[in-house]
Amino acid sequence: MTAIIFPQTTTYSYQQAHKSALKVNWRVEDILNGDRRIDFTKRFMPETLARVNDIPFLSSYEKLKLNQIRGNSYLHIFSLVEECIVPTVIDHIHHLGSSDWVAVQALLHFAEEEGKHIRLFRGFAEEFECGFGSRCETIGPVQEIADLVLQHHPLSVILMILYVEWMTQRHYLESVRDNYLETLDVQFCSLLRHHWLEEAQHTALDTLMVEKVAADLDAAGIAAGVEDFFRLIEFLNQGLMTQVQLDIESLTHATGHAYTEAERQTIQAVQERAYRWTFIGSGLVHSHFVKTFSKISPTNCDRLMAIARAHSYAANWGSTADGENGE
């Protein structure tokens, strides 16, 4: 196989990412088991992602419940992605072998942090289940979905991880950190903040992994990986659309409101667009993801943008993000 010449112009380094990661040092127990608890009188999600206000016939109470259902599924879906990240990073460590111990140490720390995030999100889900008042189903089983994702091309999987990790930062920086207009639940915001604090290092490491995987492929291998990335987005989209159906059932149980068929269709239409933007569109257009993708597959950039546009929520389309960690 002849490897193509891949321009490695990134300024990221394993050493710097690991050094920055060590400065962030929170424990799950400090966040979940302190005095602070979820306040179920508050919304969890910013409206730019939840889009409950765009469903005109819902009462304030119903909007609150749907927003909280969205908060629960939001963390569930991120924890699902994290279940894919840990084995991907471990595989990459195997791939590197003993060629770069600085990289190995940084990547091991990365995997450990994602394990911590999974515990954090599961802890939240347990508290949510106890306090919400009715059961909310989420897509799964998580391990089966993760296994299906991991059957995809390695370049495809790591590209998905890269855009999702940039996306989490964008959500926090643009919609949560300085959101003074909405009084979101303090505990939920704290959880997103702590997660975000570790994401900047992750995106640096993801970028380095993408570059390494791409550098070891020939042109046909990269084309196959990128093609599979587009298939993986469609797979993710199918899961999101299933989650919308589960959310509508959860809302019905939580409120005791028997929605008419027309009302269900309206909720479904609004929420499908909201989910597509939250988990796909807002990540694919992130400027740092586009930059990395365009180096790997410049001829597919227009296609990437077309897919992003198809997963947009009209009011959000066109905005990109440069968000980096920097507290």
Ligand SMILES: [Fe+2]
């Ligand atoms: Fe994470």
Ligand SMILES: [Fe+2]
């Ligand atoms: Fe992460």
